[in-house]
Amino acid sequence: MHTNDGDITDNHINTYNTNVFIYPDQDMAEIKKWKEKLISITEQVPAEADKIKPLIQFMVTTIAPAKIYMMKYPDVDTTVPDKYIDLLIVISPKNNTPFTELQPILDIAYLNGWRVSCSLHSEGNIIDGLRKGHVFYSLQCIPENLVYDDKVTTYPVTPPETLREAKSKAYIKFEQNFANALDFHEGAAYLQEDNTSRITGFMLHQAVELTFRGILQSLNGYDKKTHEIRVLRKQVRRCAPQLCPIFSDDSEGEKRLLDILEGAYSHSRYENDYEISEGDLNVLFEKVILLQDMAQRVVHTVLTPG
Known part of the structure; x- marks a missing residue:
C-alpha cells in the first residue's frame, strides 16, 4: 500500500511518502497460533x-x-x-x-x-x-x-521418609515458638486481673505476633521480620488461611480492634496515659484464645506424620 500525505508550511507543500506493508498470511498465522495457545491453556x-x-x-x-x-x-x-x-x-x-x-x-x-x-x-x-x-x-x-x-521440566516428588522427617522438625520448631506465644497470653491474663497495667495490650500483641511467626516458621519455612500483625497475617494466609478471619479487616468493627492491637505494641510502652477499654480487652482476649487454638489444630493436621 502506498499513500501520499502532505502539509503546508510557509506556502510550500511538503509531501511525504508512507509505505505500509501488510502480510495477511503471516498475521493470520500468528492470530491462529495465539488462539490455539489460549485453547490449550484452558484445556x-x-x-x-x-x-x-x-x-x-x-x-x-x-x-x-x-x-x-x-x-x-x-x-x-x-x-x-x-x-x-x-x-x-x-x-x-x-x-x-x-x-x-x-x-x-x-x-x-x-x-x-x-x-x-x-x-x-x-x-x-x-x-x-x-x-x-x-x-x-x-x-x-x-x-x-x-x-x-508448560511441560518443559518434570519436578521431583518429595520422598515420603524425607517429608516425615521435615514434618517432625517443623512441629518441634512450632512448639518452641508457640510456647513463647502462650507465655505472653498467660502474662496478659495475669495483668488483667487488677486491670491497672498499661502493657496488657502489648502482651496480647506479642501473643498474636509469636503465634503467626510460629506458623510461618514451621509451615512455610519463612520468618518475616516485622511486628505488624497485618503484614504477618498476609504471609500466614498462604500456609494457614484458617487463622486470618480471626483478626480481619472485613468490617469497621474488626478493623478498629485490629488497629487497637497494632497500636498497643508501641503505645502501651511509651504513652503514660494509654489505655484500652475493658470491653475491647475482653474481645481481644477471646480472639487470642481462638487464634491460638486454631493455630494448634492447623499445625497438628498439617504436620501429623502420614
Whole structure:
C-alpha cells in the first residue's frame, strides 16, 4: 500500500511518502497460533478450577510461567475463606524478567466475587525444596494442585521418609515458638486481673505476633521480620488461611480492634496515659484464645506424620 500525505508550511507543500506493508498470511498465522495457545491453556485447567480459566490465560500470556499451582488446605474448620484463591506461580530461569517487574502484573489479577492472591517462586527453589523436603513446597507443589504446566521440566516428588522427617522438625520448631506465644497470653491474663497495667495490650500483641511467626516458621519455612500483625497475617494466609478471619479487616468493627492491637505494641510502652477499654480487652482476649487454638489444630493436621 502506498499513500501520499502532505502539509503546508510557509506556502510550500511538503509531501511525504508512507509505505505500509501488510502480510495477511503471516498475521493470520500468528492470530491462529495465539488462539490455539489460549485453547490449550484452558484445556489443562482441571474441572474444580474452571472458574479461574480467565486468570490462567492472563498469567500465561503476560508472564509465561513454568507452572501454576492452586493452593489447597486441610479441612480443619469452616473458617477457611470460601471466596479466596491462592496461586503459586513458578518462574523458569529462562525468564530473565525480575520478580519486581512481574509482581505489578499479578497485582491487577482480578476475578469477580473472589479474593485472589498470587506469589512468585523461582523454579530452582521449588525443585530444591521438593528434593530436600521443604514442608510448604512438598505439600502444595504436587501434580494434584497443578492448574497450568508448560511441560518443559518434570519436578521431583518429595520422598515420603524425607517429608516425615521435615514434618517432625517443623512441629518441634512450632512448639518452641508457640510456647513463647502462650507465655505472653498467660502474662496478659495475669495483668488483667487488677486491670491497672498499661502493657496488657502489648502482651496480647506479642501473643498474636509469636503465634503467626510460629506458623510461618514451621509451615512455610519463612520468618518475616516485622511486628505488624497485618503484614504477618498476609504471609500466614498462604500456609494457614484458617487463622486470618480471626483478626480481619472485613468490617469497621474488626478493623478498629485490629488497629487497637497494632497500636498497643508501641503505645502501651511509651504513652503514660494509654489505655484500652475493658470491653475491647475482653474481645481481644477471646480472639487470642481462638487464634491460638486454631493455630494448634492447623499445625497438628498439617504436620501429623502420614
